[in-house]
Amino acid sequence: xxxxxxxxxxxxxxxxxxxxxxxxxxxLNSPDVKGIHYLFLVGGFAESPIxxxxxxxxxxxxxxxxxxxxxxxxxLKGAVLF
Numbered sequence: 536x537x538x539x540x541x542x543x544x545x546x547x548x549x550x551x552x553x554x555x556x557x558x559x560x561x562x563l564n565s566p567d568v569k570g571i572h573y574l575f576l577v578g579g580f581a582e583s584p585i586x587x588x589x590x591x592x593x594x595x596x597x598x599x600x601x602x603x604x605x606x607x608x609x610x611l612k613g614a615v616l617f
Contacts, residue, residue, distance in 0.1 A: 544585065551580075552585060552586055556593050559593075571598065572598060574600045576590055576601070576606065577610060582606050587602055
């Protein structure tokens, strides 16, 4: 079994987390986007404490960041209901 320290995990996911933050920032700064007050973090990677922490750190001053329980099931539930 391979074990990684928390710092190694942060370094491993850093490029992906930064890309996600950059993309969210680009959307929020788009002139076509106005009146956004909530950010829902869903899907498999949304379960990552690293991603959750970074998204909250980056955006909680301007948006209410919502991370539902069982985030990995949120997409599946939505698809079934649709």
